Amino acid sequence: MTAGVDTSFDFNSDTPAGKDPDSFSPTLRRYHQLLWSKELPNGAAFDLAPEGRQYMVHRSPVGVFHLASDTITTRLRKRAWAVVREIPENDLPEYSGYTVGSTLVFPGNVVGGKQTINGARGFHAKIADRFDLTLECIRRHYLGQPNPLADTLRRYADFFALFGDFGGYVKFFLLQDLMEDDGQTIRFFHPFADFSTPAVPRTAEEYLNYLQASNTFIRARNRRIDENP
Template sequence: MEEAVIDTAFEFHSDTPSGKDADAHSPTLRRYHQLLWSKPLPNGDPFTLTPEPRGYLSHRSGRGTFFLSSDAITTNLLGRAWRVIQRIAPDDRPENLGYTIGSAVVFPGDKIDGKATINGARGFHPRIADRFDLTLECIRRHYAGGTSPLTDALLRYARFFDLFETFDAYTEFFLLDDLVHAESRQVAFMHPFDDFRTPAVPRTVDEYLAYVRSSNEFIRARNRRIENYVAGTS
């Protein structure tokens, strides 16, 4: 990839029409996804993404046809944790880093049998609450043959995950290594985790502040990783 094609500071809401969803309507975000993820799969097959006239991005090859959509993978839980947030003075709240490429990934976007996509399932499941660290743990368990709150959704899109063969290859492909412990290859959770028994939404001010700090650290680290990838130094 050519250097400086991706601006990791670009805020996708800035080129999204007013009142629209950046995941669907930011032309820069779609172009960045196309540039970043059009590359060889772990087995060497090309994974070429092309814009869909009435959709988002697609891949068509001997490996199958995949219709993809963009999804934000970080959240400050503004709606779910509002009771906690209102107890925090505005000046004491962590910085909102906005929506940059470090906070975005692609998932299959076509519904199967009218059931929820991965985006929808993780957004509505109370034990996930749209958190990507918990989503990534579900994906890790999927590759390991285990179960999780998202088992049904991930199995519906098993062909997509089969493209990447292993959890490590999946995280490496999408530059998600900063959310995985290097030695253990376990997910680096942003909030205390106990086999999905721990509440997904922080319940105290200290818990919420720690969660958002962890989320911001991940965004910054992934943006740096993307910069290095684009520059050919990673």
């Protein structure tokens, strides 16, 4: 396991009340630094460090990259409120927690006054802040294919180029548990048909299945992080 990273730690526990752990948890920031400061697929070092008020910054001959944290396992409680209110609280699966397996870093700098990746994936109705759908957009970005986040991802093309290809990106950020065995098909949390299907579950059964799939991913990624040398 990565020294100093506890995959059972809940980042809400060291975040001031009412604040967002992605911005205010010192443990989460340290874990991101420990996990993602490592060798890129091309052999170059990708070292991260806090810098002033910036969340995390990399500076080297490969470029300057300003990164920010974001959760990648939304429970969609507000977006699916009409469904959630029909489900008894005891029937909802236990949340796997705000642990490191449910977080990732994305470029956090604003380009051309437009939305960052975090902002765009949260506001786009076809994504609804879901990371499985975001990852499908990233997969298509590497292939040069249209996708709902295409314009946003192109603004950060230099960041994605660091990982060579989609497989390199998935491996670097330990996202293999969101992929099918072929390494190219996303293991979606909810039925998917080329972004024509609703991003938000519309029935209680769909919502419960979504939560189970999301929790399964969090647990699997935490195990992978534990096993990562």
